[in-house]
Amino acid sequence: MSKAIIKIEDLKREFTMGSETVRALKGISFDIKEGEFVTIMGSSGSGKSTMLNILGCLDQPTSGNYEIDGVKIKDLTKNQLATIRNEKIGFIFQSYNLLARTSAIENVELPLLYNSKVSTEERRKRAIEALQKVGLGERLDHTPSQLSGGQQQRVAIARSLVNNPVMLLADEATGNLDTRTAYEIMSIFQELNEQGITIAFVTHEQDIATFSNRTIVLKDGNIIQDYKNHNIQSAEEQLAKLPKENH
Amino acid sequence: MRLLNLFKIAFKAIVLNKMRTLLTMLGIIIGVASVIAMLAIGEGSKESIRENISSMGSNIITIRPASASSSGVRASADEMQTLTLKDYEAVKEQATFLSYATPLVTGKGQVINGSNNWPSNIYGVNPDYLKIKVVDLQSGSMFTDSEVKTASKVALIGQTVVDNVFPDGQDPIGQMIRFNNIPFTVIGVLEVKGENTFGQDQDDVVIAPYTTVQKRILAIDYISQIMASAISEDDAPNAVTEVSEIMRIQHQISHPSKDDFSVQSMEELISTFSSTSEMLTLLLVAVASISLLIGGIGIMNIMYVSVKERTKEIGLRMAVGAKGADILMQFLIEAILISVTGGALGVLLGLGSTVFIEKFLNWPTSVALYSIVISFLVCAVTGIFFGWYPARKASALDPITALRYE
Numbered sequence: 001m002s003k004a005i006i007k008i009e010d011l012k013r014e015f016t017m018g019s020e021t022v023r024a025l026k027g028i029s030f031d032i033k034e035g036e037f038v039t040i041m042g043s044s045g046s047g048k049s050t051m052l053n054i055l056g057c058l059d060q061p062t063s064g065n066y067e068i069d070g071v072k073i074k075d076l077t078k079n080q081l082a083t084i085r086n087e088k089i090g091f092i093f094q095s096y097n098l099l100a101r102t103s104a105i106e107n108v109e110l111p112l113l114y115n116s117k118v119s120t121e122e123r124r125k126r127a128i129e130a131l132q133k134v135g136l137g138e139r140l141d142h143t144p145s146q147l148s149g150g151q152q153q154r155v156a157i158a159r160s161l162v163n164n165p166v167m168l169l170a171d172e173a174t175g176n177l178d179t180r181t182a183y184e185i186m187s188i189f190q191e192l193n194e195q196g197i198t199i200a201f202v203t204h205e206q207d208i209a210t211f212s213n214r215t216i217v218l219k220d221g222n223i224i225q226d227y228k229n230h231n232i233q234s235a236e237e238q239l240a241k242l243p244k245e246n247h
Numbered sequence: 248m249r250l251l252n253l254f255k256i257a258f259k260a261i262v263l264n265k266m267r268t269l270l271t272m273l274g275i276i277i278g279v280a281s282v283i284a285m286l287a288i289g290e291g292s293k294e295s296i297r298e299n300i301s302s303m304g305s306n307i308i309t310i311r312p313a314s315a316s317s318s319g320v321r322a323s324a325d326e327m328q329t330l331t332l333k334d335y336e337a338v339k340e341q342a343t344f345l346s347y348a349t350p351l352v353t354g355k356g357q358v359i360n361g362s363n364n365w366p367s368n369i370y371g372v373n374p375d376y377l378k379i380k381v382v383d384l385q386s387g388s389m390f391t392d393s394e395v396k397t398a399s400k401v402a403l404i405g406q407t408v409v410d411n412v413f414p415d416g417q418d419p420i421g422q423m424i425r426f427n428n429i430p431f432t433v434i435g436v437l438e439v440k441g442e443n444t445f446g447q448d449q450d451d452v453v454i455a456p457y458t459t460v461q462k463r464i465l466a467i468d469y470i471s472q473i474m475a476s477a478i479s480e481d482d483a484p485n486a487v488t489e490v491s492e493i494m495r496i497q498h499q500i501s502h503p504s505k506d507d508f509s510v511q512s513m514e515e516l517i518s519t520f521s522s523t524s525e526m527l528t529l530l531l532v533a534v535a536s537i538s539l540l541i542g543g544i545g546i547m548n549i550m551y552v553s554v555k556e557r558t559k560e561i562g563l564r565m566a567v568g569a570k571g572a573d574i575l576m577q578f579l580i581e582a583i584l585i586s587v588t589g590g591a592l593g594v595l596l597g598l599g600s601t602v603f604i605e606k607f608l609n610w611p612t613s614v615a616l617y618s619i620v621i622s623f624l625v626c627a628v629t630g631i632f633f634g635w636y637p638a639r640k641a642s643a644l645d646p647i648t649a650l651r652y653e
């Protein structure tokens with residue numbers, strides 16, 4: 001019986017635009033347990049990003065309860081939310097969101113700059129370790145413009161790992177990548193998950209979901225399916241099956 | 248620790264935008280440089296006026312006739328005959344804050360030596376005059392008290408007179424000259440003093456015993472001025488008060504508003520002139536401050552652009568844990584770094600142009616330390632003031648809104 005990292009209950013999010021109200025989430029409840037790799041699926045506009053942003057404490061629900069790692073989010077101040085984002089969550093975006101003209105290592109160090117408990121040496125050490133984990137140990141000083149899309153996303157993953165979060169949240173992290181690179185990224189996520197990191201991965205691609213152990217499907221702001229995956233594919237194996245590229 | 252990190256972040260942002268930062272700084276640089284240069288010019292001219300006036304004798308006190316403000320018809324000071332030798336004697340005897348005093352009678356006339364002649368001024372004084380005016384002799388000697396008593400026809404002349412009536416380079420000592428047809432024996436030549444602050448040639452002068460000038464040249468028995476020197480510069484104000492009181496008793500004046508004389512110290516003269524140059528300095532500084540203000544607005548403008556441009560970056564920083572205060576500090580530090588660096592460069596440029604002005608334009612300058620300190624502080628404050636609003640705006644952003652910003 002592993003503990004729940006995330007607990008949400010009747011979560012609603014409404015956007016008011018002038019006189020119109022968009023109900024992006026219409027009362028969602030589920031738990032994510034420690035060590036789970038959950039993919040959140042659904043067509044465009046179904047509310048996936050809205051939900052993930054709330055899970056990542058980037059956005060607040062209109063109503064409902066949200067608890068991460070035993071902390072109730074509802075009553076927290078802006079600063080406390082920032083600390084949660086800093087210490088408990090690793091967020092990965094579709095468009096990488098790396099700082100331009102800034103080296104990979106400095107990009108990865110960024111979250112630790114806002115954590116006064118981490119010294120300069122410690123920060124550097126942990127950034128290097130994180131980059132090694134994603135296979136970029138040799139590219140520490142490369143800037144985003146000197147890296148491919150896949151490599152940039154690896155830097156972003158390293159950045160999300162560097163603060164030892166309880167949870168990784170990825171919003172269409174492979175959306176901008178070709179299949180081969182996407183599988184490479186997925187194999188990294190699988191490896192991280194095997195090491196015990198909990199992951200919520202938003203995607204609208206069916207094949208990506210086969211790499212996770214649970215899938216939640218959203219439609220128009222409601223959960224329409226939530227099932228365990230009993231036939232988990234290995235991203236590494238799938239990668240080997242792909243037709244070889246010509247070099 | 249955290250602050251140091253924010254410094255690093257701000258510094259990096261500046262380095263990544265070198266050219267833009269430099270252009271932003273330009274306003275501040277020019278502003279500070281001009282404040283410093285303007286103040287240096289103002290201070291310099293004030294000091295040179297002070298030095299110039301002081302060189303005429305900084306503890307000199309002059310007593311002149313003046314029309315009482317209550318009397319109906321005003322006569323010009325030259326025509327007034329209210330100052331007498333009795334006044335001089337009273338002042339000389341009673342004043343305790345004075346070290347030297349002399350009566351002064353002045354006249355204009357023609358100095359003639361053979362076929363050379365030259366229009367000049369004659370000052371009738373006693374031997375104390377040289378000590379009051381702090382003038383030395385190039386050659387010869389001063390006349391004595393007994394020569395004053397006997398109204399001897401002896402004179403000392405300034406270099407300008409020497410140049411014009413002894414053009415052949417002959418030694419004037421012992422020679423005979425005529426002033427308004429009265430023969431005088433030249434017994435001394437005054438040290439060269441050059442022009443004074445008012446552009447008068449201080450070497451265009453003939454000095455003789457006041458008795459001689461009164462009787463033989465002007466045929467008067469009053470005197471035009473009493474000149475004295477206070478024991479020290481600090482005692483000058485006391486001397487002025489004391490002399491005024493003595494004079495009031497002499498002239499039986501009941502109230503200062505009815506004074507028929509004026510007593511003035513050199514110190515007062517200096518402050519009169521300093522205050523005009525202070526006005527000028529103030530004006531220059533006002534103009535320079537405006538350019539500093541414009542520099543500040545430049546910073547605000549660039550910080551606004553910077554916040555707009557980096558909205559997405561701000562969103563990302565917040566997403567990975569930056570607090571509002573961190574973002575605020577980051578942009579504030581950036582603004583302060585720009586303005587303080589600009590200030591430092593401005594100080595250098597200001598000092599440089601001051602040296603240039605001194606060397607090539609030959610204007611007297613004097614850099615005041617306070618002008619550097621003040622303009623530096625103003626820069627830091629400008630940075631905080633004009634950086635605050637954009638920084639505040641950045642820190643108030645909502646993480647998700649900022650991240651979505653295109």
Ligand SMILES: Nc1ncnc2c1ncn2[C@@H]1O[C@H](COP(=O)(O)OP(=O)(O)O)[C@@H](O)[C@H]1O
Pocket residue numbers: 015016017022023024042043044045046047048049050051
């Ligand atoms: N900031 C917002 N303001 C207004 N409507 C929004 C906003 N964000 C999302 N929405 C709306 O909420 C719904 C869900 O959006 P989103 O969560 O981005 O969908 P998905 O990520 O599944 O494609 C959409 O209809 C979208 O238009």
Ligand SMILES: [Mg+2]
Pocket residue numbers: 048049050
């Ligand atoms: Mg989305």
